[in-house]
Amino acid sequence: MIKVVKDFDYPPAILLKKGCLEHIKKATEEKNGRIYSSNNYGHADVLKQLKDEIYHGKCSYCESKSEHVAALQVEHFRPKKELKKEKQGDESHNGYYWLGYEWSNLLLGCPKCNGKGGKSTRFPISGKRVYDGSPFDSSGEIDSFDRTRLIATNSPLIDEKPLLLNPEYDEPGDHLEFDNLGQIKGITERGDATIKICKLNRDALYMERQKVLDPFVNEIKRLIYAFEIKKIDIEGLRYLVEGVFDAIVMRTKPEEEYSLWGRYIFKKFEYCVLSRINSVYHEPIREAFKLYCNRLPVEEKNFLEFQTS
Protein backbone atom coordinates (compact mmCIF):
# COMPACT_ATOMS: atom_id res chain seq x y z
CA MET A 1 0.00 0.00 0.00
CA ILE A 2 1.31 3.44 -0.89
CA LYS A 3 -0.12 6.87 -0.40
CA VAL A 4 -1.97 8.18 -3.45
CA VAL A 5 -3.27 11.58 -4.43
CA LYS A 6 -7.03 11.92 -4.74
CA ASP A 7 -8.84 15.23 -4.80
CA PHE A 8 -11.92 14.73 -2.64
CA ASP A 9 -13.35 18.03 -3.91
CA TYR A 10 -13.78 16.81 -7.48
CA PRO A 11 -15.77 13.57 -7.64
CA PRO A 12 -16.64 12.08 -11.04
CA ALA A 13 -19.79 13.86 -12.28
CA ILE A 14 -21.83 10.64 -12.38
CA LEU A 15 -21.77 10.45 -8.56
CA LEU A 16 -23.59 13.79 -8.27
CA LYS A 17 -26.31 13.18 -10.87
CA LYS A 18 -29.89 13.65 -9.76
CA GLY A 19 -30.58 9.90 -9.89
CA CYS A 20 -27.67 9.26 -7.53
CA LEU A 21 -28.81 11.95 -5.10
CA GLU A 22 -32.25 10.32 -5.10
CA HIS A 23 -30.65 6.98 -4.22
CA ILE A 24 -28.74 8.61 -1.37
CA LYS A 25 -31.95 10.23 -0.14
CA LYS A 26 -33.80 6.91 -0.20
CA ALA A 27 -30.92 5.06 1.50
CA THR A 28 -30.80 7.78 4.18
CA GLU A 29 -34.53 7.67 4.81
CA GLU A 30 -34.63 3.88 4.97
CA LYS A 31 -31.21 3.54 6.67
CA ASN A 32 -30.48 0.94 4.03
CA GLY A 33 -27.24 0.74 2.05
CA ARG A 34 -28.46 -2.07 -0.15
CA ILE A 35 -30.24 0.15 -2.61
CA TYR A 36 -27.13 1.58 -4.26
CA SER A 37 -26.42 0.50 -7.79
CA SER A 38 -23.00 -0.69 -8.90
CA ASN A 39 -23.87 0.87 -12.26
CA ASN A 40 -23.27 4.21 -10.54
CA TYR A 41 -20.49 3.73 -7.97
CA GLY A 42 -18.83 1.24 -10.33
CA HIS A 43 -19.53 3.38 -13.42
CA ALA A 44 -16.84 3.36 -16.12
CA ASP A 45 -15.93 7.00 -15.30
CA VAL A 46 -15.40 6.21 -11.63
CA LEU A 47 -13.44 3.07 -12.42
CA LYS A 48 -11.31 4.85 -14.99
CA GLN A 49 -10.38 7.65 -12.64
CA LEU A 50 -9.52 5.28 -9.80
CA LYS A 51 -7.70 2.81 -12.00
CA ASP A 52 -5.86 5.02 -14.47
CA GLU A 53 -5.29 8.24 -12.58
CA ILE A 54 -5.06 7.32 -8.92
CA TYR A 55 -4.15 3.68 -8.36
CA HIS A 56 -2.20 2.89 -11.57
CA GLY A 57 -4.23 -0.28 -12.12
CA LYS A 58 -3.36 -1.65 -8.67
CA CYS A 59 -5.41 -2.76 -5.68
CA SER A 60 -5.53 0.03 -3.07
CA TYR A 61 -4.45 -2.38 -0.35
CA CYS A 62 -2.04 -4.99 -1.71
CA GLU A 63 -0.76 -3.12 -4.82
CA SER A 64 -1.39 -6.12 -7.07
CA LYS A 65 -2.26 -5.67 -10.71
CA SER A 66 -4.74 -8.51 -10.91
CA GLU A 67 -6.64 -7.51 -14.04
CA HIS A 68 -5.31 -10.46 -16.04
CA VAL A 69 -7.06 -12.88 -13.68
CA ALA A 70 -9.78 -10.89 -11.90
CA ALA A 71 -11.17 -7.40 -12.34
CA LEU A 72 -10.39 -4.76 -9.76
CA GLN A 73 -13.60 -3.48 -8.22
CA VAL A 74 -14.74 -0.18 -6.85
CA GLU A 75 -15.03 -0.91 -3.17
CA HIS A 76 -16.45 0.98 -0.20
CA PHE A 77 -13.81 1.77 2.42
CA ARG A 78 -16.61 2.11 4.96
CA PRO A 79 -18.97 -0.76 4.10
CA LYS A 80 -22.40 0.39 2.92
CA LYS A 81 -24.07 -2.73 4.35
CA GLU A 82 -24.27 -4.17 7.86
CA LEU A 83 -20.84 -4.49 9.48
CA LYS A 84 -19.37 -7.81 10.48
CA LYS A 85 -18.86 -7.94 14.24
CA GLU A 86 -15.23 -8.25 15.27
CA LYS A 87 -16.05 -10.06 18.48
CA GLN A 88 -19.03 -11.31 20.41
CA GLY A 89 -20.81 -8.53 22.22
CA ASP A 90 -19.97 -5.87 19.62
CA GLU A 91 -22.88 -3.57 18.95
CA SER A 92 -24.54 -4.16 15.60
CA HIS A 93 -24.06 -1.53 12.92
CA ASN A 94 -26.31 -1.02 9.92
CA GLY A 95 -23.41 -0.06 7.67
CA TYR A 96 -22.53 3.38 6.42
CA TYR A 97 -25.68 3.56 4.31
CA TRP A 98 -25.22 7.28 3.59
CA LEU A 99 -21.80 6.84 1.91
CA GLY A 100 -22.66 4.56 -1.03
CA TYR A 101 -21.72 7.12 -3.69
CA GLU A 102 -19.24 9.18 -1.73
CA TRP A 103 -16.00 9.75 -3.63
CA SER A 104 -13.81 9.74 -0.50
CA ASN A 105 -15.26 6.34 0.38
CA LEU A 106 -14.56 4.65 -2.97
CA LEU A 107 -11.31 2.74 -3.34
CA LEU A 108 -10.12 0.04 -5.72
CA GLY A 109 -9.96 -3.48 -4.35
CA CYS A 110 -8.84 -6.86 -5.64
CA PRO A 111 -11.13 -9.81 -4.78
CA LYS A 112 -8.60 -11.19 -2.28
CA CYS A 113 -8.24 -8.01 -0.19
CA ASN A 114 -11.82 -6.95 -0.53
CA GLY A 115 -13.70 -10.24 -0.79
CA LYS A 116 -15.14 -12.64 1.74
CA GLY A 117 -11.87 -13.91 3.24
CA GLY A 118 -10.50 -10.35 3.33
CA LYS A 119 -11.96 -7.04 4.32
CA SER A 120 -15.53 -7.67 3.21
CA THR A 121 -17.82 -5.79 5.65
CA ARG A 122 -15.28 -5.44 8.44
CA PHE A 123 -14.44 -1.97 9.70
CA PRO A 124 -12.81 -1.90 13.14
CA ILE A 125 -12.08 1.47 14.70
CA SER A 126 -10.39 2.80 17.83
CA GLY A 127 -12.41 6.01 18.14
CA LYS A 128 -16.06 6.96 18.37
CA ARG A 129 -18.35 4.92 16.11
CA VAL A 130 -20.67 6.87 13.81
CA TYR A 131 -23.99 5.10 13.31
CA ASP A 132 -26.00 7.59 11.28
CA GLY A 133 -25.38 10.31 8.78
CA SER A 134 -26.94 12.26 5.99
CA PRO A 135 -25.78 14.80 3.42
CA PHE A 136 -29.17 16.56 3.66
CA ASP A 137 -30.41 19.01 6.26
CA SER A 138 -33.42 18.29 8.48
CA SER A 139 -35.82 19.04 5.59
CA GLY A 140 -34.39 15.98 3.82
CA GLU A 141 -34.76 17.83 0.51
CA ILE A 142 -32.35 16.97 -2.30
CA ASP A 143 -31.55 20.68 -2.72
CA SER A 144 -29.96 20.70 0.71
CA PHE A 145 -27.32 18.12 -0.34
CA ASP A 146 -24.02 19.02 1.27
CA ARG A 147 -21.11 16.72 0.52
CA THR A 148 -18.90 18.12 3.28
CA ARG A 149 -20.95 15.95 5.69
CA LEU A 150 -19.75 12.84 3.86
CA ILE A 151 -16.05 13.40 3.38
CA ALA A 152 -13.88 10.89 5.20
CA THR A 153 -11.36 13.42 6.49
CA ASN A 154 -14.06 15.62 8.06
CA SER A 155 -15.63 15.18 11.44
CA PRO A 156 -17.42 13.03 12.55
CA LEU A 157 -15.99 10.30 10.30
CA ILE A 158 -12.36 11.18 10.99
CA ASP A 159 -13.03 10.83 14.74
CA GLU A 160 -13.84 7.16 14.28
CA LYS A 161 -10.09 6.56 13.92
CA PRO A 162 -10.35 3.57 11.58
CA LEU A 163 -7.80 0.84 12.19
CA LEU A 164 -7.66 0.04 8.49
CA LEU A 165 -5.19 2.33 6.74
CA ASN A 166 -6.53 4.48 3.94
CA PRO A 167 -3.97 5.17 1.18
CA GLU A 168 -5.78 8.38 0.28
CA TYR A 169 -4.90 10.17 3.51
CA ASP A 170 -2.65 7.93 5.59
CA GLU A 171 1.05 7.42 4.95
CA PRO A 172 1.27 3.60 4.88
CA GLY A 173 5.07 3.70 5.19
CA ASP A 174 4.63 5.05 8.74
CA HIS A 175 2.74 1.92 9.72
CA LEU A 176 4.18 -0.91 7.65
CA GLU A 177 7.60 -2.44 7.10
CA PHE A 178 8.98 -5.76 5.88
CA ASP A 179 11.47 -8.46 6.73
CA ASN A 180 14.22 -9.20 4.23
CA LEU A 181 12.09 -11.80 2.45
CA GLY A 182 9.07 -9.60 1.82
CA GLN A 183 6.94 -10.57 4.79
CA ILE A 184 5.02 -7.42 5.70
CA LYS A 185 5.02 -6.31 9.35
CA GLY A 186 3.02 -3.75 11.27
CA ILE A 187 4.96 -1.13 13.22
CA THR A 188 1.77 0.37 14.65
CA GLU A 189 -1.58 -0.98 15.79
CA ARG A 190 -3.11 0.25 12.54
CA GLY A 191 -0.41 -1.43 10.48
CA ASP A 192 -1.06 -4.74 12.27
CA ALA A 193 -4.82 -4.37 11.83
CA THR A 194 -4.50 -3.60 8.12
CA ILE A 195 -2.32 -6.67 7.51
CA LYS A 196 -4.85 -8.81 9.37
CA ILE A 197 -7.98 -7.38 7.72
CA CYS A 198 -6.68 -7.62 4.14
CA LYS A 199 -4.47 -10.68 4.76
CA LEU A 200 -1.44 -8.91 3.34
CA ASN A 201 0.81 -11.87 4.12
CA ARG A 202 -1.26 -14.44 2.25
CA ASP A 203 1.06 -17.01 0.65
CA ALA A 204 0.55 -16.01 -2.98
CA LEU A 205 1.13 -12.34 -2.24
CA TYR A 206 4.20 -13.04 -0.13
CA MET A 207 5.61 -15.08 -3.01
CA GLU A 208 4.97 -12.24 -5.46
CA ARG A 209 6.98 -9.91 -3.22
CA GLN A 210 9.81 -12.45 -3.10
CA LYS A 211 9.80 -12.42 -6.90
CA VAL A 212 10.54 -8.69 -6.75
CA LEU A 213 13.65 -9.08 -4.59
CA ASP A 214 15.14 -12.34 -5.88
CA PRO A 215 16.20 -11.05 -9.33
CA PHE A 216 18.22 -8.24 -7.72
CA VAL A 217 20.08 -10.68 -5.49
CA ASN A 218 20.57 -13.17 -8.30
CA GLU A 219 21.91 -10.55 -10.68
CA ILE A 220 24.49 -9.38 -8.14
CA LYS A 221 25.53 -13.00 -7.56
CA ARG A 222 25.88 -13.46 -11.32
CA LEU A 223 28.14 -10.40 -11.54
CA ILE A 224 30.24 -11.67 -8.64
CA TYR A 225 30.63 -14.98 -10.42
CA ALA A 226 31.72 -13.13 -13.59
CA PHE A 227 34.33 -11.35 -11.45
CA GLU A 228 35.53 -14.60 -9.88
CA ILE A 229 36.08 -16.26 -13.23
CA LYS A 230 37.85 -13.06 -14.35
CA LYS A 231 35.34 -12.09 -17.04
CA ILE A 232 35.17 -8.64 -15.44
CA ASP A 233 37.51 -6.79 -13.08
CA ILE A 234 36.54 -5.05 -9.82
CA GLU A 235 35.83 -1.79 -11.65
CA GLY A 236 33.57 -3.69 -14.02
CA LEU A 237 31.75 -5.18 -11.04
CA ARG A 238 31.27 -1.75 -9.45
CA TYR A 239 30.02 -0.35 -12.75
CA LEU A 240 27.69 -3.19 -13.74
CA VAL A 241 26.08 -3.51 -10.30
CA GLU A 242 24.61 -0.05 -10.90
CA GLY A 243 22.21 -1.71 -13.34
CA VAL A 244 20.76 -3.53 -10.34
CA PHE A 245 20.43 -0.26 -8.42
CA ASP A 246 18.62 1.26 -11.40
CA ALA A 247 16.23 -1.70 -11.43
CA ILE A 248 15.52 -1.28 -7.70
CA VAL A 249 14.78 2.42 -8.17
CA MET A 250 12.34 1.50 -10.94
CA ARG A 251 10.45 -0.70 -8.47
CA THR A 252 9.90 2.27 -6.16
CA LYS A 253 7.70 4.08 -8.70
CA PRO A 254 3.97 4.33 -7.95
CA GLU A 255 3.06 2.58 -11.24
CA GLU A 256 4.93 -0.56 -10.18
CA GLU A 257 3.37 -3.45 -8.29
CA TYR A 258 4.45 -3.65 -4.64
CA SER A 259 6.20 -0.29 -4.76
CA LEU A 260 6.16 0.11 -0.96
CA TRP A 261 8.25 -3.07 -0.85
CA GLY A 262 10.47 -1.70 -3.64
CA ARG A 263 11.02 1.47 -1.59
CA TYR A 264 11.84 -0.61 1.44
CA ILE A 265 14.40 -2.67 -0.52
CA PHE A 266 16.08 0.53 -1.65
CA LYS A 267 16.02 2.11 1.79
CA LYS A 268 17.19 -1.07 3.54
CA PHE A 269 19.55 -2.23 0.79
CA GLU A 270 22.04 -3.60 3.30
CA TYR A 271 19.41 -5.68 5.10
CA CYS A 272 17.39 -6.83 2.08
CA VAL A 273 20.06 -7.37 -0.57
CA LEU A 274 23.57 -7.28 0.82
CA SER A 275 22.77 -9.73 3.63
CA ARG A 276 22.18 -12.38 0.97
CA ILE A 277 25.50 -11.87 -0.81
CA ASN A 278 28.87 -13.41 0.08
CA SER A 279 30.29 -11.07 2.75
CA VAL A 280 33.66 -10.88 0.94
CA TYR A 281 31.93 -8.62 -1.59
CA HIS A 282 29.96 -6.43 0.82
CA GLU A 283 32.49 -3.63 0.87
CA PRO A 284 32.81 -2.92 -2.90
CA ILE A 285 29.05 -3.25 -3.45
CA ARG A 286 28.20 -1.09 -0.45
CA GLU A 287 30.62 1.56 -1.75
CA ALA A 288 29.11 1.40 -5.23
CA PHE A 289 25.63 1.77 -3.74
CA LYS A 290 26.68 4.77 -1.68
CA LEU A 291 28.19 6.49 -4.72
CA TYR A 292 25.08 5.69 -6.72
CA CYS A 293 22.81 7.20 -4.04
CA ASN A 294 24.94 10.34 -3.85
CA ARG A 295 24.48 10.86 -7.57
CA LEU A 296 20.67 10.56 -7.49
CA PRO A 297 18.79 13.79 -8.22
CA VAL A 298 17.81 15.59 -5.02
CA GLU A 299 14.05 15.15 -5.62
CA GLU A 300 14.48 11.41 -6.08
CA LYS A 301 16.61 11.16 -2.95
CA ASN A 302 14.07 13.12 -0.93
CA PHE A 303 11.23 11.03 -2.30
CA LEU A 304 12.89 7.74 -1.41
CA GLU A 305 13.97 8.92 2.01
CA PHE A 306 10.56 10.30 2.80
CA GLN A 307 8.48 7.44 1.52
CA THR A 308 10.35 4.68 3.27
CA SER A 309 11.63 6.21 6.47
Ligand SMILES: [Zn+2]
Ligand atom coordinates in the same frame (compact mmCIF):
# COMPACT_ATOMS: atom_id res chain seq x y z
ZN1 LIG B 1 -5.53 -6.51 -3.06
